[in-house]
Amino acid sequence: MTRLSAAFALALALALAACGGQPASEQGHADEHAAAGDHAEEAGGHSEEERHADGGGEHTDEQPSTTIPADVAERAGIEVQPVGPGTIADEHEVQGLLTPIEGRxxxxxxxxxxxxxxxxxxxxxxxxxxxxxxxxxxxxxxxxxxxxxxxxxxxxxxxxxxxxxxxxxxxxxxxxDLSRLWVDLHIFGADAQHIRAGVPVTVTRMSDGKTVETVLERVLPGMATASQSTVARATIDNADGLWRPGSAVKARITVEQQPVELMVPLSALQTMNGEEVVFVRVGEAYQAQPVEVGQRDGQRVEILSGLNEGDQVVVEESYLIKADIEKEGASHEH
CATH class of the missing domain: 2.40.50.100 (RNA polymerase II/Efflux pump adaptor protein, barrel-sandwich hybrid domain)
Structure with a gap:
């Protein structure tokens, strides 16, 4: 099933739920939740409205949430992964050209x-x-x-x-001899002051997105006359002959890597009601969890508060969860 059709399946399932047309099994779950709420109130607990009023801590029913059956989530391409430690990189995105190596x-x-x-x-x-x-x-x-x-x-x-x-x-x-090629990367302004030889470089071929990992070998002392940029040079292996001299490439130069206790992919972040949230899955429920974020790079973001290590966070198609929660909120207002 394509992503579009998967998303349509998710929207259809949600529409049925909003119209009261959910299957008997799902209606049964709703009745069980209602009965559980009645029992909680009889036992001296708080209703959902009271819990909202109380404030409370993380990972509670206070935050907006939705329930999506596992098979529907799978068809829609919704994926989760556990929150955990990692590294945030100080990265610089630059462009350059492939050239033959002098002497070859x-x-x-x-x-x-x-x-x-x-x-x-x-x-x-x-x-x-x-x-x-x-x-x-x-x-x-x-x-x-x-x-x-x-x-x-x-x-x-x-x-x-x-x-x-x-x-x-x-x-x-x-x-x-094109078995190895130079990658001449153009660095502008203040970036040239703290990019040094020996740091990792990921080179991406712009024609098809193929990448190769290498290391920055040197930063040339002069400047490119035409662009007024500093040239940083790396070397890539070209034994298969698929990298061609003169081709434009882009590269990500990693200047430094900082370890962090908790991080998630940038794809997990969404904005709701003016604050950044992620969606935590518990069973078939997805809850919007506000988070405080710290450092970030082109792929990851540090989580300072709002999540615990091991929380299952949506990292693919998180916008579908956001849309569903916002739709449910709108229907409740009416």
Missing amino acids: VAQVTARFPGPIHALRANVGDTVRAGQPLATIESNLSLSNYTVSSPIDGVVTARNASLGGLADEGAPLFEIA
């Missing part, structure tokens, strides 16, 4: 001038060191000689044509 690019030239009789490689071909690339007839000796690749790599340029003349020292081919 070779220019193949003609030793003697003369006509080109054979060409044995095209742009994009993978070649080995010593592999013949062209045959040229020397104007000096009138004998043929072979031009070979000096390194393993890929042909990135060919400046020769069959039957053409090769000048002495003229570049015929460019061969690049």
